[in-house]
Amino acid sequence: MSHFTHIKTRFQNLFYLEKALNRLNINYKKVVSSQIPNSSLIITQSNGYDLEFSWNNHEYELIADISFWQQTYPIETFMDQIAKQYAGEVIIGESQKIGFQPVKYEQNLDGSNTLILERWNRQIS
Template sequence: MSHLSRIKTSITNKEILKKTLKDLNFVCIDKKINNKNDYIINSKNLIIQQNGKDLFAFSWNGKEYSLLADLQLWNMNIPYTKLLEKIIQQYSYNTILKESAKYGFENINRKTLEDGSIQLVIQRWRS
């Protein structure tokens, strides 16, 4: 019997999360999760697919998203912890770009360093 594990995150913005997952080559489907192991049935939930198969989900609890996955049946070629790190890193990057654009900053350069961190250069021209 499978069991869904719920991993808490600090992700709060659905649109940025959807863009992040698209950047990482996943397909997001807005869907109510209706599972007896999942007590939250909410239209803000996202089912994540790749190659037409459901892989995991993000469940909204009213404040933030949690990653829902059956860790016993996890069959991706990357550990879920590393995948979650990649998602959170890309989500943070997308959040910075969106928020900095509100104040007139533009993305000038992005460089991924050897340790996997991202170096981002933004600038704003004053007139």
Template sequence: MSHLSTIKTKLCKRDFLVQALDNLEYSPIERVPLTQGIVNQPESVVLDTAQLPCGDIEFRWNVEDSVYELVTDLDKWQLPFPVERFIAQLTQRYALCNIFASSMTEGFQVKEQIQTKQGSIELLLTKWEA
């Protein structure tokens, strides 16, 4: 029997979430959420199931906490890594999108981006003062 699990995240900006999913080569699509019967969630982001062997993954907007929650059936999770690793990778890419947007707003440019063997990302930003 299928049972949907909800996992809290700290992701709160839809644009950065969509960009992060794209960066990880998951194509988010908009369609009727899995949780439609619970609450009308116009802010939900759903991943295309054709790309994921684990079935549907949805990021549902939590109005009370102002964050997205991951909703999926953990019994069908078949990615080669646990859901916690998926969330960690997504959070890293989300943070990167946020840093890029914030730094560009402040006039910085990315001079160098390096992904280390441990999986961390190092950035070198520059800003020219006039």
């Protein structure tokens, strides 16, 4: 018997969530429905118990049957990795809107990320 768990997140932007999954090389498919205003992202598993990021009117929550978890990492690590990448994508995307450009983005040995942005001040005389 399946017992689905709904895991709260702070992922509110589908574009940045997709970019984070892509950066982590996590394959997913986007499901668009005419009845639901926001798309869902499905991460397939070979056992048929897929993972889903679904909009709950506030955020994209992860829906999964934890007893059939087949990802490389435990769920806590999996979610932490996505959250880290999501935060980096939000910082880059929102910073670019105000003129910053990413110069360096790398993952450190301790698991943290380094992100360097720059913006040139254009003074016209």
